Structure formats: structure tokens, C-alpha cells
Amino acid sequence: MSLSGSPADRASVPPVATSATSPIAALDAAPAREPLIEIRNLRVQLPTRDGLVSAIDGIDLTIGRGEIVALVGESGSGKSMTALSIARLLPPAAKVVSGTILLDGVDLLKLTDREMDRVRGSRIAMLFQQPKATLDPTSRVGEQVGETLRFQRHVGRRQAWARSVELLADVGIPEADRRARAYAHQLSGGMAQRVMTAAAISGEPELLIADEPTTALDVTVQAQILRLLTTKVRDHGLSMLLITHDLGIVSTIADRVVVLYAGKVVEDGPTARIINEPNHPYTEALMRSSLLIPLADGRLYAIPGGTPPPGEELVGCRFRARCHYADELGIADRCAAVEPGLHACESDAHHCRCWAVEDGLIQVQPASAGSLP
Amino acid sequence: MARFIVRRTIFLLATLFAVSVLAFVMPYFGEGDPARMILRARMGGELALDPAVVEAVRRQFGLDQPIPIQYLRWLEAAVTGDFGQSFTNRQPVGGIVLRALGVSFLLALAALVLATIIAVPLGILAALRSGGRRDSVIVTLTQGLVALPEYWLAPLGMLVFALWLGWLPAAGWTSPISVILPASVLCLRPLAYLLGVTRASMITVLESPYITAARSRGLSQFLTLRRHGLKNAMVPVMTLFSIWLAGTLGGSVVIEVIFNIPGLGRVMYEAVVNADMPVVQAGVLATVGLAIVINTLTDIGYAALNPAILVGESNG
Known part of the structure; x- marks a missing residue:
């Protein structure tokens, strides 16, 4: 698999790993699924008053197709930084000093900004911790849900709006046509996270990165949102990187767990193993x-x-x-x-x-x- | 939204009423006998006044009535647009003030629009790479602008663009291009402030979670800025714009005098010097009144930009 291939190359080359004739694939196939994301030796540094500080210090992480991987660790362990690195949405001051982030074999870190714009929304989507703050207060939510369709798929404004309403209904928002016209301040946190979920799946991405999607919500709502997320992820065959510190969530929905400590992976393995032993x-x-x-x-x-x-x-x-x-x-x-x-x-x-x-x-x-x- | 506008309008009318009382009463606190002031203004000097003439003038202008009665008469005429006659040239005050206000408003608006057109894009450019070299060049330059006094810049502008280059008229208010030089001088300080606020506001907005979220939906930096950055960043810029517009209206005396522009600042200055009370009264009412109108429009503008502002309104 070519590491430097452009998206066009990737489209024309059949996925090698699934080919039964490849002896290498046969060896690899046993434990893991075909990898969607492969992070190798990722190092991210942040400037501070005391000079550059490593927020991520050489992380390796693989997410298979259709796999739900939980990333756990204390605040400051590098969880969110890892998530933002994959989407290349790190704050401007943060610098990736080494490593590769392969999406289907293509290094995201080598893409131009415009190429990366096309990856976000269509191939990688994100959910964030504060759902209400992640919605623009000055723009109707239906307008925001339809953005990936309008600006990535070049769907017309009216069609995108109609699709937004469908998506909102699909994530369990009652009276979706009315709610599409609402603004963020008119929604509860749970509703806002449903809206963000609708926006995230609108572009039919392959990977959903959810950065503590339920931390800011009421306990009763947390379960609903998690159920919604797992349903959507399983139904659409998405991969998910779930960042959380709630091990209860991890044990119910994750296939694999990666534990971060101070910018390094200290343990990773199947959920049952990590939780029980x-x-x-x-x-x-x-x-x-x-x-x-x-x-x-x-x-x-x-x-x-x-x-x-x-x-x-x-x-x-x-x-x-x-x-x-x-x-x-x-x-x-x-x-x-x-x-x-x-x-x-x-x-x-x-x-x-x-x-x-x-x-x-x-x-x-x-x-x-x-x-x- | 409609209810919000109605409430703001009622508030506006109440404030205008209060201002009208102040505008009317104020001149009475200054000099002594208004009848003598009228005569002095007309005769153009301190003469030995015939008490009988003073008495006649007092009765003619209704100045023998109690002040509340005088106010009500003035107000009654004022709502029909009649603000009396100027003491100095007997012209209708309404016309004088309205013409001057028009000139000042045009000058202030030209200066502020010019300032905004330059400041907002530069402020955004600075914010996009805050801390970078481009940012520091922009910030240093504009901080320099704030320090330049208008009475120094105005003659310099005349010297360069009127005398040396001959591109623009040096002074006066005769053709549309007369506005360019004074507006350019007048725009510099608001430009510096508007730029600073645009930059600070945009830096805050760019760090907001909804900007990262918009990028994560696949919007390019430019589209994100256009669809989600601008509207949010413009609220404080609008505030500053309206404050400067209202302030420049009555406050561009220096520019109006230097460039010989028949604006409200100059008219008011002359009216105060000549103790021309009706002009002062109407002028104060017009300046403050327009400032209040601008403020109200700004408030309504906020609500149009950010509907969340209406939330507190409907409960309060």
C-alpha cells in the first residue's frame, strides 16, 4: 500500500489488505480488521513559557474499519490532542513534529489544506464535549447540519435544508422541520448533541471522532446519546474513536481500549481484557x-x-x-x-x-x- | 423581534422627551436675562438697552411666561418642526440645524464607513495569524494613527493633496469630492479603534468551539470565516461604530472649522459664542436625538445578528 499516494491513487487501487491472494494480508488478517486509521510515532509539541512541551510523545494507534476504539486517560494525557491531530484541527500554536497519520494508507499530514478540507466532513467527522458551544449561536441549526452537503457535495441550498430536516428526524429530534429553524440557545444540551450527530453523519464519513460527547450532559441524557451514537456507528459501519474517561461507557460500547498517560500509550487491548484484567x-x-x-x-x-x-x-x-x-x-x-x-x-x-x-x-x-x- | 423593536422605540421616545427638557432649560442656566441676550445678539454688542424695548422683546418672545409654559409652547412648535428664529440672523432655526446636521451626518458617516472598510479586513488579517509579523505591523501602524492629532493632520493633508498634488479641494463644502479630505482625516482614529476591536473580537471568535466544529464539517477556513466568524465577531465592532458615529456628529468641530465645513459642530460653536439660544436648543436636541436613534438602531442590529440576545428581552 502506497504511503504517499494521493486520494486519486487510492480510489483506483483495490484495497490490498482484503485480497485473499496476498500472503501478507493473510498473515495480518487474523487478529485485526482492515485498518482505517494508522497513527505511527505521532509527536505534537505546544509552546509554553518554559519552551516547547510534548503534548503527545510518540503515539501509535490503529483503528480498524467498523471498530470502536476508546481512548482513555486523565486530563492532559493527550486524548483531545490526538483527536484534533487526526482531523488536523490542532490550535495554530501546536506543531506536529513527527509521525504519520494514515487514512486508508494516505498520510493526512502530507495533504494540502484544500485536500484536508475535503477529508473533513466526508471521511472524518467529529463530535465535541460542549454541544451547545459547538453550534454557531447566530446561525439556524438546520443551516449548520446541511453544510457538509452544500459545500462538500455541492447540493443546492433547498435540497440541503430538506436533507437536514430528514437527518434531524433520523437522530430522534421531534418536529424536525420546526427544530431545524431553531438557534443553539433554544436547544437543550442533549438536543444540541443530536444536532451535532446529524451534522456529523450527513457526509457519510468513515470515521467518527467523538471527544467526550456525553461528559457535559445530564446522566439520563448521556445514555440516550450513547445509544444513538452506537446505533448510528453500527448501522453505517463507521469506525469510531471515542475519547472518554468514563470506563462504564468504555465497557459497554468499545471494541478496543487505548490508555494514554502523559502523552504516551501505556496499555492497549480488547475491551474485556483491559476492563477485567x-x-x-x-x-x-x-x-x-x-x-x-x-x-x-x-x-x-x-x-x-x-x-x-x-x-x-x-x-x-x-x-x-x-x-x-x-x-x-x-x-x-x-x-x-x-x-x-x-x-x-x-x-x-x-x-x-x-x-x-x-x-x-x-x-x-x-x-x-x-x-x- | 417585533416586540423588541416596539419596546426600543418607546424607550427612544421617552429618552428624547427627557433630552428635550434638558436642551430647552440648559441655556437658562448660563447668561442672565434672555430678552437682553436677544437684543445683544441682534445689535451685536453691549449697548445701553432701553428698558421699554427689553420689556417689549420679552413679551414678544413669550419670555414673561413661567418656564414650564415656555417649554410647552416650544415643544408644541418643535414637534411641527418649528424651532423658532435664530437670534442673530432671524432665519428659522429648524432649517439651520437640519442643514448643518445633514452636513455633519454625511461627513461622519463617510469617515466611519471609510474607517470600517479599511479596519475590518485588516483586523481580520491580523487576527488570522495573531502574534505573527503581519499582525504586529498592522497593530503598530494603527496604534501610531491614534496618536496623530487632527489639527496637525488636516493642514498636512491640505498641503499635500490640495496644494502640492492639486487632486482635492483644500476646503469648503461645494462638491461631493469636498468630503474626501476631511473624511480621510476624521477616519483615522476610529479606524485604529475599530481595527483593534475587530482583531480582538475575531481572535476570540476563532478560538470558539463552533469554529472548530464548522471546520470539522469540511468548511474551508474562508467559508468558516464567512459563514460563522464574521457575524459573531461583528457585534462589538457595531457597538464601536455607533459610538463613534454619534460622537463624531457633534464632535468634529476642529475638522469643520479647519476645512470650513458648514456642519453642526461649527454652527453650534458659533451659536454658543453668540448666545443664540434657539440654535443651541435645537442643536443639542438634534445631536443627542440622532445619537439615541443610532443607539436604538444598533440594539436592533444586535438582535438581528445574534438572536440569543432576544432571550433576556422577552423575559425581562
Whole structure:
């Protein structure tokens, strides 16, 4: 598969990976689906008062066709930056210093701005955290939903409006023809996220990036929006990159989970494995803290300490300062000196970045045993 | 929206009424006896006035009546457009003020439109790459403009464009091109402010989530700016535009005097010097009245730009 091919090349070349005659494809086919997005060694830097700081520090991430991948981690771990990098919508100050982001084998980072404009909306769509703030307050919502059609597919204004109304009805908005004429301030948060969903699927994209799409919504509405999203994603065969810190959401809808810590992937694997048998001490801690089950003394568990401050020189394992295993197992010196690599766990589909796990020092036991319901 | 406009209009009329009281009463706080002021204005100097003549003038102008009665008579005539006669040249005041107001409004509007046409695109350009070299050049240049005084720029403009190049008339208000030089001088300071506000407002808007969302729908930067950036960024620019327009109306005295333009600033200046009360009264009412009208139109404009503004209105 050509890495530098233009979109035109891609259209004319049949998808190699699905070809049964390719011996390489046959080898690869076993665990994963045909990859839609392949991020390799992505590094993004942000300028701060103390100089350039790595917000993303060499991330590898693959999203298969039709696959729902959850990206989890604390604030500042690089989740949103990763999402914005894929859509090439990083703030102007942020710089991609290395890496490739392949969409169907074409490096998005090498496209011209105009080529990238055609990728957004039609191939990659996005949902954001604050649905009401992501709608222009001065423009009718139907007008905004129809934009991808009007400006990417060159559909006429009236037709685009009619299609917007259909799409709004399709995402469960009652009286869609009336609501299409509403402005953002006249909608609830849940309604606004439905509108954004209608806009996102209007261009029939292949990838939906949802950056904490339900975080700002009421708990009761969260479930509705998630159901809507999964239905749409499955019905249209979309791939989804779901950014969240809600592990409940992850366990119900994601196929695979990628855990970020301080700009690096520390663990990734199939959802069931990650949820039930987290390997990395950070994933385990994250799991424990999000279960909201009281400890023996009645308090809730919280991961001690905080993420390393941006700009700090990072040597060794980034989680070491907050990891109790490092001291208990007497390997703290090694953890502090050398950064562990991402190594395969029991199965090829599961990876972890931890010395203790790699050397088999931690007895991986279902974290669920004592704590999960 | 209709209800909003009706409410604004009622508010406008109430304010106008209050202004009319102030405009009428104000001259009475200054000099002493209005009848003597009239005679002095007509005779053009301090003479020994015959008490009988003063008394006759007082009765002729109704100045022997209590002030509230005088006000009501003035108001009654004023609503029909009759603001009395000028003390100095006995011309109808309504005509004098209206003509002068027309000239000043044209000058102010020309200056402000010119300023906006230049400031808004430059402000957007600066905002698109804020912090870049283009941005700093634009900002530094315009900050310099604010510091230049009009009484220095105006003669310089005359020297260059009228005397040396001979492209434009040096002064006067005779043909449409007479407006170019004074409007150009007058536009510089509002230009600097409008540019600053456009830039700041656009920087804020460009960082808004709805701009990123619009880009994520596949809109190019230009389309995003046109469809979602401009309208949102223009609200504070409109405010500043209307403030400057209202302020320039009565405040371009220096320019009107230097360029010999028969505008309201100059007429008012002369009326005050000559204690020509009816002209001062009508002039104040006209300037303030027009400023209030501009403000009301701006408020309605906001609501047209951003319907969310109406939300507080219907509840309040």
C-alpha cells in the first residue's frame, strides 16, 4: 500500500489488505480488521513559557474499519490532542513534529489544506464535549447540519435544508422541520448533541471522532446519546474513536481500549481484557478510582499524586512517581532510569508499557475479583 | 423581534422627551436675562438697552411666561418642526440645524464607513495569524494613527493633496469630492479603534468551539470565516461604530472649522459664542436625538445578528 499516494491513487487501487491472494494480508488478517486509521510515532509539541512541551510523545494507534476504539486517560494525557491531530484541527500554536497519520494508507499530514478540507466532513467527522458551544449561536441549526452537503457535495441550498430536516428526524429530534429553524440557545444540551450527530453523519464519513460527547450532559441524557451514537456507528459501519474517561461507557460500547498517560500509550487491548484484567498499574488504578466503590475505611480510591507537570524532563517510566509497585517490588531504580517499551502481553492484541509486567513481577489477576460487581 | 423593536422605540421616545427638557432649560442656566441676550445678539454688542424695548422683546418672545409654559409652547412648535428664529440672523432655526446636521451626518458617516472598510479586513488579517509579523505591523501602524492629532493632520493633508498634488479641494463644502479630505482625516482614529476591536473580537471568535466544529464539517477556513466568524465577531465592532458615529456628529468641530465645513459642530460653536439660544436648543436636541436613534438602531442590529440576545428581552 502506497504511503504517499494521493486520494486519486487510492480510489483506483483495490484495497490490498482484503485480497485473499496476498500472503501478507493473510498473515495480518487474523487478529485485526482492515485498518482505517494508522497513527505511527505521532509527536505534537505546544509552546509554553518554559519552551516547547510534548503534548503527545510518540503515539501509535490503529483503528480498524467498523471498530470502536476508546481512548482513555486523565486530563492532559493527550486524548483531545490526538483527536484534533487526526482531523488536523490542532490550535495554530501546536506543531506536529513527527509521525504519520494514515487514512486508508494516505498520510493526512502530507495533504494540502484544500485536500484536508475535503477529508473533513466526508471521511472524518467529529463530535465535541460542549454541544451547545459547538453550534454557531447566530446561525439556524438546520443551516449548520446541511453544510457538509452544500459545500462538500455541492447540493443546492433547498435540497440541503430538506436533507437536514430528514437527518434531524433520523437522530430522534421531534418536529424536525420546526427544530431545524431553531438557534443553539433554544436547544437543550442533549438536543444540541443530536444536532451535532446529524451534522456529523450527513457526509457519510468513515470515521467518527467523538471527544467526550456525553461528559457535559445530564446522566439520563448521556445514555440516550450513547445509544444513538452506537446505533448510528453500527448501522453505517463507521469506525469510531471515542475519547472518554468514563470506563462504564468504555465497557459497554468499545471494541478496543487505548490508555494514554502523559502523552504516551501505556496499555492497549480488547475491551474485556483491559476492563477485567488491566495489566498496567495505571490502568488498574484508573479502574479502581472510577468504580466508586468505597475502600475498607469508607473513602473512595484516588490515584495518589498528579500527572507530571508539562515541560518537566521525563526520564524512565512516567507513572513511576505514583506507582506503588515500583517500590514494593524493589525495581524503582530501573523504573526511574529507563523507560519501558510497549511490549506484547499474552496475546498479540494486548500491549503494555511496564517493567514489572514485562518481567512477570506483577501477578495479573482479575482486578474485578475484589472490586468489580 | 417585533416586540423588541416596539419596546426600543418607546424607550427612544421617552429618552428624547427627557433630552428635550434638558436642551430647552440648559441655556437658562448660563447668561442672565434672555430678552437682553436677544437684543445683544441682534445689535451685536453691549449697548445701553432701553428698558421699554427689553420689556417689549420679552413679551414678544413669550419670555414673561413661567418656564414650564415656555417649554410647552416650544415643544408644541418643535414637534411641527418649528424651532423658532435664530437670534442673530432671524432665519428659522429648524432649517439651520437640519442643514448643518445633514452636513455633519454625511461627513461622519463617510469617515466611519471609510474607517470600517479599511479596519475590518485588516483586523481580520491580523487576527488570522495573531502574534505573527503581519499582525504586529498592522497593530503598530494603527496604534501610531491614534496618536496623530487632527489639527496637525488636516493642514498636512491640505498641503499635500490640495496644494502640492492639486487632486482635492483644500476646503469648503461645494462638491461631493469636498468630503474626501476631511473624511480621510476624521477616519483615522476610529479606524485604529475599530481595527483593534475587530482583531480582538475575531481572535476570540476563532478560538470558539463552533469554529472548530464548522471546520470539522469540511468548511474551508474562508467559508468558516464567512459563514460563522464574521457575524459573531461583528457585534462589538457595531457597538464601536455607533459610538463613534454619534460622537463624531457633534464632535468634529476642529475638522469643520479647519476645512470650513458648514456642519453642526461649527454652527453650534458659533451659536454658543453668540448666545443664540434657539440654535443651541435645537442643536443639542438634534445631536443627542440622532445619537439615541443610532443607539436604538444598533440594539436592533444586535438582535438581528445574534438572536440569543432576544432571550433576556422577552423575559425581562
